Amino acid sequence: MTEELKDIQKEENIVYKKSSLLTDNVMHYCPGCTHGVVHKLVAEVIEEMGIQGDTIGVSPVGCSVLAYNYIDIDWQEAAHGRAPALATAVSRLHPEKYVFTYQGDGDLASIGCAEIMHACNRGENIVVIFINNAIYGMTGGQMAPTTMIGQVTATTPYGRDVKLNGYNMKITELIAQLPGTCYVTRESAHTPASVRKTKKAIRKAFENAGQNKGTSFVEVVGTCSSGWKLTPEKANEWMVDNSFKEYPLGTMKDE
Amino acid sequence: MAKVRGSIVVDVEKCKGCELCAVACPKDVIQLAHEVNGKGYHYASMAKPEDCIGCASCALVCPDSCITVYRAKA
Numbered sequence: 379m380t381e382e383l384k385d386i387q388k389e390e391n392i393v394y395k396k397s398s399l400l401t402d403n404v405m406h407y408c409p410g411c412t413h414g415v416v417h418k419l420v421a422e423v424i425e426e427m428g429i430q431g432d433t434i435g436v437s438p439v440g441c442s443v444l445a446y447n448y449i450d451i452d453w454q455e456a457a458h459g460r461a462p463a464l465a466t467a468v469s470r471l472h473p474e475k476y477v478f479t480y481q482g483d484g485d486l487a488s489i490g491c492a493e494i495m496h497a498c499n500r501g502e503n504i505v506v507i508f509i510n511n512a513i514y515g516m517t518g519g520q521m522a523p524t525t526m527i528g529q530v531t532a533t534t535p536y537g538r539d540v541k542l543n544g545y546n547m548k549i550t551e552l553i554a555q556l557p558g559t560c561y562v563t564r565e566s567a568h569t570p571a572s573v574r575k576t577k578k579a580i581r582k583a584f585e586n587a588g589q590n591k592g593t594s595f596v597e598v599v600g601t602c603s604s605g606w607k608l609t610p611e612k613a614n615e616w617m618v619d620n621s622f623k624e625y626p627l628g629t630m631k632d633e
Numbered sequence: 634m635a636k637v638r639g640s641i642v643v644d645v646e647k648c649k650g651c652e653l654c655a656v657a658c659p660k661d662v663i664q665l666a667h668e669v670n671g672k673g674y675h676y677a678s679m680a681k682p683e684d685c686i687g688c689a690s691c692a693l694v695c696p697d698s699c700i701t702v703y704r705a706k707a
Contacts, residue, residue, distance in 0.1 A: 383682060386640040386705045394689040394702040396644075405697055409674070410651030414696025570657055570690040603651075610651040 397421040399430060399450050406444060410610020412509060412600025413442050415567040419577045420480070420507065421449045423584055433476040434468050436461040438490075440482040441516045442509065459490025462497035465504045476587050478505035483524040484514045487549045491523075494553070501558025501592040505583040508550070508595065511602040512621060519605030523547040526624050531605070546624060550597045554630035560592040562631040566599045566622070568614040579629075591633070599625050638707040639687020641679060644699035648676035654691035654700060660684045663691055 399421035407413050424433050430451055437445040439458035446453035456464040461479035469477040486494050486508050497504065513531055514520040520533040526546050528537040538546070554562040561583055565576040576598055583594035599621050601613035608616055641663075648670060654677050655663040664680035677700070679685060687704030 380682075382638075382707070383640050386638055386687075386703045386707070387642060388703070388705075391687075391703040391705045392701060393639075393687055393704045394692040394700070396698040396701070400698055404647050407696065409649035409696075410653055411696050414698070415694065418696075418698050568694070570688075570693040573693045610653050611656050614653070614656075 397425050399425045401448055401450055403447050405448055407441065408604045410601070410603050410613065411441070412511065412567055412598065415573060416480075416507065416509060416576070416598050416600070417445065417448050419567070419573070419580050420478075423577060423581045424449070424451060424476075427581070427584060429476050429584070429588075432474070433478070434472065436465045436468065436477070436479040438479070438481040438485040440485045440514075442480055442482055443516075445480050459485050459488070460493055461485065461490065462493040462502070462504070462506065466497055466500070466502045469502055469504050473503070476505070476584055477503070478507060478584070478587070480507045481509070482515070483508070483510045483512065484516075484522050487523040487547050491549070494549070495556070498553050498556045498593045498595065499558050501560075503587055503590050504593055505580075505587050506593065506595045507580065507583075508597045509600050510597055510625065511600040511605070512546070513602045513605040515602045515605045519602070519607075524549070526620060529620070548625065550595065550625075550630065553595050558592050559595055559631060560633045561586050561594040561596075561629075563595070563629040564597040564599060564625060564627050566617070566627055568601070568617060572627075597625075599627070636707050637686055638705055639685040640682060640703045641685065641687075641691060642701045642703070643677050644697075644701075645670050645676045646672075647697050647699040648674060649697060650674035650676055651696065652677070653694045653696065657690040657694045659688065659690060660686060
């Protein structure tokens, strides 16, 4: 290393470093996985708001089942799809705490569809972070309810066929119609700008929880490079070309 | 005008070589190293350290939070 680099790499010159809430465990996610970025954003928001001791996360079943290993806060592990139901109980027992669920599309849109709909309709004071990569990542890339028409997965090798598999589910649009929700948005995390935007959305969702406003729902359209059989870079490109057409980004509700 | 100089330090053992930082870098500073880490991944490294402006784009998109960014006026 040159002398000049040593001069720059000093403690006082740090402009960005790993959030202190993230543990030293190496994440088990595949290279380039969106989960890692969103974990980081959740940790940064909790750290910046100074609510580490007042936040309870509910982790799902799916790739992010081990989320409790990575963010140093209190966690509960829910049965598959039941994170909103468990979060309901936690937030009612501890109304002063910030309660959030972190769910993937297989967990939230498929087996947990009833739980999320009813939790949002009741207007539970929770934050829901929903990672939509249109595939079941952990089990080997099978079709999920959010898999797009024509998308190739392990169980739709010729592409999703409407006659056989029905249409892809736009769950965030459905949830935006429910009166219990106060903030419903769809973001992504593939460029520095979109990462900053997603962080703002997550921050707003947690602030809503602090003000007892109801359910805040943040969808993050993500990639699954292993399931999609693409490199992380190509997966991001595929997402921009395909996912964003079916799942357009933007805030649907902000009350 | 003082020139802004930046630098990054990559946690080599945590890096999985996804290359998203290299894509995000506006100055094409980052490339994967020829060497591999303990897990066999080619890790991210600065190929052109003199061009780094410390914008932190790479660290923002890094899924494994393994990049620390420094910035100084030189």
